[in-house]
Amino acid sequence: MIRSHVLICGGTGCTSSGSMKLQTILEQELANRGLTDEIKIVKTGCFGLCEHGPVMIVYPDGTFYSRVQPEDIAEIVEEHLLKGRVVTRLAYTDTGDAEAKADELPSLNDTAFYRSQQRIALRNCGVINPEVIDEYIAMDGYKALGKVLTEMKPEEVIDIITKSGLRGRGGAGFPTGRKWAFAAATPGEIKYVCCNADEGDPGAFMDRSVLEGDPHAVIEAMTIAGYAIGAHQGYVYVRAEYPIAIERLRIAIEQAKEYGLLGKNIFGSGFDFELDLRFGAGAFVCGEETALMTSIEGERGEPRPRPPFPAVKGLFGKPTVLNNVETYANIPLIINNGVEWFNSIGTETSKGTKVFALVGKVNNTGLVEVPMGTPLRTIIEEIGGGIPNGKKFKAAQTGGPSGGCIPAHLIDTPIDYENLLSIGSMMGSGGLIVMDEDTCMVDIAKFFLEFTVDESCGKCTACRIGTKRLLQILEKITSGNGTMEDLDTLEELAAHIKTTALCGLGQTAPNPILSTLRYFRDEYIAHIVDKRCPAGVCKALLSYVIDEEKCKGCTACARKCPVNAITGSVKNPHVIDTAKCIKCGACVETCRFDAIYKK
Amino acid sequence: MKTLAELAEIREKMKGKVAMRQNDGNETRIIVGMGTCGIAAGARPVLSALVEAVSKEKLEESVTVTQTGCIGICQYEPVVEVIEPGKDKVTYVKMTAEKAQRVVAEHIKGGKVVAEYTIGASVAK
Numbered sequence: 224m225i226r227s228h229v230l231i232c233g234g235t236g237c238t239s240s241g242s243m244k245l246q247t248i249l250e251q252e253l254a255n256r257g258l259t260d261e262i263k264i265v266k267t268g269c270f271g272l273c274e275h276g277p278v279m280i281v282y283p284d285g286t287f288y289s290r291v292q293p294e295d296i297a298e299i300v301e302e303h304l305l306k307g308r309v310v311t312r313l314a315y316t317d318t319g320d321a322e323a324k325a326d327e328l329p330s331l332n333d334t335a336f337y338r339s340q341q342r343i344a345l346r347n348c349g350v351i352n353p354e355v356i357d358e359y360i361a362m363d364g365y366k367a368l369g370k371v372l373t374e375m376k377p378e379e380v381i382d383i384i385t386k387s388g389l390r391g392r393g394g395a396g397f398p399t400g401r402k403w404a405f406a407a408a409t410p411g412e413i414k415y416v417c418c419n420a421d422e423g424d425p426g427a428f429m430d431r432s433v434l435e436g437d438p439h440a441v442i443e444a445m446t447i448a449g450y451a452i453g454a455h456q457g458y459v460y461v462r463a464e465y466p467i468a469i470e471r472l473r474i475a476i477e478q479a480k481e482y483g484l485l486g487k488n489i490f491g492s493g494f495d496f497e498l499d500l501r502f503g504a505g506a507f508v509c510g511e512e513t514a515l516m517t518s519i520e521g522e523r524g525e526p527r528p529r530p531p532f533p534a535v536k537g538l539f540g541k542p543t544v545l546n547n548v549e550t551y552a553n554i555p556l557i558i559n560n561g562v563e564w565f566n567s568i569g570t571e572t573s574k575g576t577k578v579f580a581l582v583g584k585v586n587n588t589g590l591v592e593v594p595m596g597t598p599l600r601t602i603i604e605e606i607g608g609g610i611p612n613g614k615k616f617k618a619a620q621t622g623g624p625s626g627g628c629i630p631a632h633l634i635d636t637p638i639d640y641e642n643l644l645s646i647g648s649m650m651g652s653g654g655l656i657v658m659d660e661d662t663c664m665v666d667i668a669k670f671f672l673e674f675t676v677d678e679s680c681g682k683c684t685a686c687r688i689g690t691k692r693l694l695q696i697l698e699k700i701t702s703g704n705g706t707m708e709d710l711d712t713l714e715e716l717a718a719h720i721k722t723t724a725l726c727g728l729g730q731t732a733p734n735p736i737l738s739t740l741r742y743f744r745d746e747y748i749a750h751i752v753d754k755r756c757p758a759g760v761c762k763a764l765l766s767y768v769i770d771e772e773k774c775k776g777c778t779a780c781a782r783k784c785p786v787n788a789i790t791g792s793v794k795n796p797h798v799i800d801t802a803k804c805i806k807c808g809a810c811v812e813t814c815r816f817d818a819i820y821k822k
Numbered sequence: 823m824k825t826l827a828e829l830a831e832i833r834e835k836m837k838g839k840v841a842m843r844q845n846d847g848n849e850t851r852i853i854v855g856m857g858t859c860g861i862a863a864g865a866r867p868v869l870s871a872l873v874e875a876v877s878k879e880k881l882e883e884s885v886t887v888t889q890t891g892c893i894g895i896c897q898y899e900p901v902v903e904v905i906e907p908g909k910d911k912v913t914y915v916k917m918t919a920e921k922a923q924r925v926v927a928e929h930i931k932g933g934k935v936v937a938e939y940t941i942g943a944s945v946a947k
Contacts, residue, residue, distance in 0.1 A: 224877030226869075226887040228842050259871055282842045283851075283886040304858040307889025350843050360829060361836030369826045482824045490826055 225263045227304060232349065234435050235270030235428070235467055236589075241293070242277035248293050252300045258580070262304055265358075268436015268471075270349035270589035272336055280349070285332065286690035289315040298751045303777025317608070336587050339605050340570065342574045344392075344429075344552035345592045348436030355470050356478040359439040365484055367558035368443050371450055372492040375639040380451040380558070383408055387557045387565040388574035392658075393547030394625065394727070396573070396640040402544060405534035406452040408635055409542040414454035417538060417545040419515055420461035420468070423507040424623030425674060427654035429578040430548035432470035432590050434461065437552065438475035443497060444554035446485065448544050456497050460515050463502040472500060507624075507678035511726045512545045514680065514788055525682045526726035547652065549578055569595035573639035576815065577650065581607050583657035584614065596637040599629055601655055609697050614659040618742070624671040624678075625731030626699050627738025628664070647738040649731070664743040665750055669697040671735040679728065688728030689720040693736060700731075702763040705751040714740065759821040762806045766822050771796040775820035780810035823838070833852070838883035848864040848907050848908075848929060850885045855901040857892025862898035864918070871919035875926035885930060898941060902930060 231237075231246050246264060253259050257647065270278050279299075283449055286309050288299065295313055302308045317335045332338070342348075351358040359365070373379055383398025406414060418441060422430040434441065445457045476498055479485040487495045503517045508514045509524040515588035516538045518524035537543025553575060557565050569575050573595035579602065582588050586608035594601060599619060603609070610616050618628040621638075627648035629636060636642050640650050672694040681687045696713055699705050717733030724730045740747060749755050756764040769780075769789075774796040781789040781797055788804040791797030799810070799819075811819045824832075841849075852858070872887050893901060898915035902922065905911050912935050914925060914937045921939055928936050937943055 224873045224882055224887070225839070225842075226873045226876075232841070261870070283849075283888055305889075306861070306891065307854070308856075308891050351840065357832055357836045360832045361840045363833070365829055366833070369829060373826060484824065490824075490829075663928055 225261060227262045228265055228278045228344035229262060229304070230265045230267050230349065230707055232270050232278050232475055233266040233353075233467070234275060234432055235465075236269065236273035237276035238467065239280060240276045242279075244293060244705065245277055245291055245296060246305065248296045249300070252296050253304070256300060256305065258300070258304060265352045265756075266354070266682075267351060268348040268353050269345075269432040269590055270297075271340075271345065271432075271592075272315070274586070274588040277317075284309070284323070287315045287334070288313045292335070301757075303379045308645055314583050318639045325566065335605050335608065335621065336589075339597070340592050341576050341594050342592050343556055343568075344433060344440075344578050345436070345590065346556070347440065348432055348590075351437070352402070353436055356439060356475065356482060359437070363559060364439055364555070365443055367522055368484065369490055371447050371558060372490045372494055375691055377407060377451045377453065378731060378801065380447060382744070383557065383562055384451070384554065386562045388569075388572075389550065389553055389557060389565065390640065391547055392549035392577065392652065394622070394649070394652075396650055397809070399546060402534055402546070403448060403451050405532070406454075406537075406542045406544045409535050411453075411542050413456075413539075413541045414452055414542055415538040415543040416452065416454045416457040417450045417516065417519070417543060418457070418459040418461075418551060419510060419512065419545055420444055420459055420465070420549045421503045421510040421515060422465075422548075422652060423505075423510045423678075424625075424652055424654040424657050426582040427623060427652050429653045430582050431465050431468050433552050433578075434465065436459065438468075438472045439479065439550055440552045440555060441472075442479050442485065444551035445498060446489070446496045447558065448546070449555055450494055452544050453544070454544070455495050455730065456499075456623065458499055458501050458519055460501045460503055460509070460519055462505055464505055464707075469500065471504070471675045476500070490768050491652075507674075508680040508726070508728050511728055513726065515545065516543065525680050526728070526739065528725060538627070549653070563775050570637065570639045572641050577638070577653060579653045579655040581655050583619075583655075584610055584659040584662070585657040586611050592723045593638075595639045596641070598635050598637050600634045602638070605636070605656065610657070610659050615661050617658050617662055618664065619658065620648075620656040620667065620671075620735070622649040622731075622734070623654045624674050624729065625649060625734055626651045626654075627710055627734045628658075629744060631744040647734070649734070661677050661758055661760070663701075663756050663758040664739040664746050665697065665756075666758075666760045668739045669694065669701060672697055672732070675728065675732040679732075683719050683723075683725035683729060685723040686725065686732065689716060689724070690714060690729070690732050693720070693733060697736070700747065700750050701756070701761040705747075707721040708752055709751070710740065710744075710747060711796070765806065766801045767799050767804055767806065767808075767810060767819055768822050769797050769799055770818045770820065773816050775816055775818075777815070779813050779815065783809050838880075841883045842886060848884075850881075850907070851903075851905045852885060852887045852926075852930070853903040853905065854887070854889050855891070855893055855899055855903075857891035857896075858900075859896035860899045860901065863896075863916075864881050865900040867919045868900045868902060868922050871918045871922040872926060875923045877932050879926060881926070881930060887914070895941070896943060901941075914939045915941045915944050 381403045387398045390396040503509045514524045514526040533543040578592045650711040681684045776794040788800045899923040903913040
C-alpha cells in the first residue's frame with residue numbers, strides 16, 4: 224500500500240524555481256530509506272500559489288510546503304515521511320509565521336489563499352498527475368463523454384450547455400451554448416472544433432495552467448463539442464512559448480488515442496473525433512478568433528471581418544466552434560453535475576467560476592478561481608494576502624490591454640461580466656494586475672498602448688495608425704509636454720478606433736486610456752498642468768532633491784553618482800544639478816540618512 | 823478501444839489510489855506513534871505491517887495510515903491509534919507486526935475492536 228503521496232508542482236512557475244530537481248533528490252532519498260514502496264511521488268500541474276514555489280504537498284495530512292530547497296528534502300523525508308512530524312519551518316501559513324506550532328498548521332484547504340476559492344476549471348490542477356490518464360479517469364474523467372455519446376442526442380448536449388449559462392472565458396463572455404447551437408444549425412459535411420490556447424495578455428497564465436495540470440479535461444470537452452455540432456476534427460491552437468503545456472497535451476492525446484477516447488467509433492457509438500495541435504508563434508492578434516483560424520490555415524495571422532461568424536464560416540470556410548481553454552474545462556463537470564448545480568454558482572447573468580492570474584503588487588501572486596460575483600476585495604485582501612510593504616491599494620487592471628482599471632473606491636464591486644463592463648473594464652481572459660500607490664496610471668496606460676502598438680497586425684488603418692497616435696500623445700504627456708487639448712484628442716481618437724477597427728484587438732485597445740482617464744483624470748492633469756507625476760514614476764517629470772537638514776555631507780552619493788551631478792564639500796549639505804541628473808536613483812539607494820527624495 | 827464498462831473499471835481501480843488527495847474526513851485513520859520512543863520500541867515494522875495489511879484487505883480507499891510524534895505514554899510504545907468517523911478513538915499499545923495484521927483484519931475490516939491489545943486491557947493487567 225502507498226500510505227502517503229507527495230505532490231510536487233510541475234507547472235511552469237515551480238519548474239522554473241527548481242521543482243523537478245527536488246523530485247530527483249526526493250526519489251533518491253526515498254530509495255535510500257527504503258520508502259519507495261510506501262510513498263508515491265506525483266508530479267502535478269499548478270497549485271496556484273506560484274509566489275511561494277517550488278511547492279510540495281504531503282497527503283493524507285495535506286501539509287503544504289513552500290519554497291522548498293534541495294537541502295530541505297532529507298529533513299522532510301526523515302521528519303515527516305518517516306516520523307510523521309511536520310517540518311514547521313517549511314510549512315506554509317497565512318501569516319508566513321514559520322514557527323507556528325505543528326497542530327496549528329492549516330491544511331491546504333484551510334489557508335486564506337484557498338478557503339474562498341472554488342475550483343471547477345482548476346479542479347484537477349495540483350491534484351492529479353496530468354501525464355497519467357488513469358488519474359484523470361479516477362476523477363470521473365471521460366465519464367461525461369461516455370454519457371454524452373451513449374445517452375444523449377447532440378441537441379440535448381447543446382441544450383444543457385445553453386441552460387447552464389456558461390459564457391466564454393476568453394474575453395467577451397459570449398454564451399457558449401448559443402455558439403454551439405449556431406454551428407450545429409449551419410448545414411455542412413465538414414465542421415471543426417477549435418480551442419483557443421493562445422493566451423497573450425501580459426501577466427495571464429490561466430489557460431497554460433489548465434493545459435499543464437489537466438489536459439484531458441480540454442480533450443474530453445472538445446470531443447463533446449464535436450459530437451454536439453457534428454464535427455470530427457479538432458485543433459488546439461497553443462502558443463509555442465508554452466513547451467510544458469504542449470508536451471502534456473501531446474502525451475494526453477496519445478493516451479486518449481490508445482484508450483480509444485479519441486479516434487474512430489468512440490465508446491462504440493459510431494462517433495469519430497480526431498484532435499491535433501497547432502502552434503502559434505506568439506503574435507497577440509492570433510488570440511483573436513478569425514486571426515487564429517487564419518493562422519491554423521497556414522496563412523499570416525490576420526483577422527478578417529465578421530460576419531460571417533466562425534459558427535457559419537470559420538476554419539477552412541467551414542462551420543467552426545472556437546472556445547477558450549477555461550471554457551472547455553468547465554464542460555465535463557456541467558454534463559456530470561447538471562444544469563442546476565452550475566446555475567447555483569455565480570450571479571444572475573454570470574454563472575460558475577472564473578480563474579484569475581493574480582499578479583502585480585500583491586503578496587500571494589498566483590492562480591485563483593472564485594465564484595462569479597466575488598468582490599474584488601476578497602480576491603486582493605483575503606486570497607491575495609493584501610498589498611506588500613504596507614502600501615495602499617490604488618487600482619486593479621482586468622482584461623489586460625483590452626480592459627481597464629478598477630479604482631480603489633470600487634473594490635467591493637462583485638466581479639462578473641456585466642459589472643466589469645459597467646465600470647469601464649472587462650472580464651477578459653482573467654489577468655488581474657494589482658497596483659499600489661507607487662503606480663502612475665498614465666504610465667500604465669502607456670505600457671498597455673506600447674503593447675498594442677507592438678502587437679497590432681497592421682491590417683486596418685484604425686488600429687495600425689490610431690494606436691500609434693494614442694501612444695505618441697501619451698508619451699507627450701508623460702514627458703511633460705502635454706496640453707489639456709490632448710485629453711480631448713485622446714478621447715475623440717479612442718472613440719473612432721473603437722468603432723472602426725477591424726477586430727477585437729483594435730476595438731479594445733483604447734480601453735486602458737479611457738478607463739484611466741475616467742478614474743484618474745487628475746493624474747493626467749497633474750502631468751499636463753503641474754508638470755508633475757504624483758506617483759513619482761515618469762522620469763521626465765521628477766527631480767531628485769537633497770534635504771539640507773538631513774544631509775550630513777558624507778559624500779557617499781556624490782561618489783556613487785554616475786554622471787557627477789552631485790556636488791558639495793565634506794560635512795556640508797550636497798546639491799544635485801538637475802540638468803546633469805539622469806534620474807537613475809542610485810543616490811537614493813546610497814544615502815544612509817534618507818536625505819534624498821523625489822519631487 | 824475502451825468500452826464504458828472498461829472505463830468504469832479503471833475508475834474504480836484508480837479511485838482508491840487517488841482518494842488520499844481528497845481527504846474528506848470520512849475515512850478511518852490509523853495513526854502510528856513514530857517518536858524516538860516509538861521507533862526505538864519497533865514502530866517501523868508495525869507501520870510497514872499496517873500498510874501491507876490495509877493493502878491486502880483492499881481498504882486503501884477508506885483508510886489512511888499516518889504517523890505522529892510521541893504521545894506521552896512511552897512505556898507502552900509502539901502505540902497505534904484508530905480513529906473511525908463517529909466513533910471513539912481506540913488506542914492499541916505494545917504493538918508488533920503480527921498484532922497489527924490482526925487489528926486490520928478484525929477491527930478495521932471486521933469492525934470488532936481487538937480488546938486485548940488496547941490500552942485499557944494493558945493497564946488493567
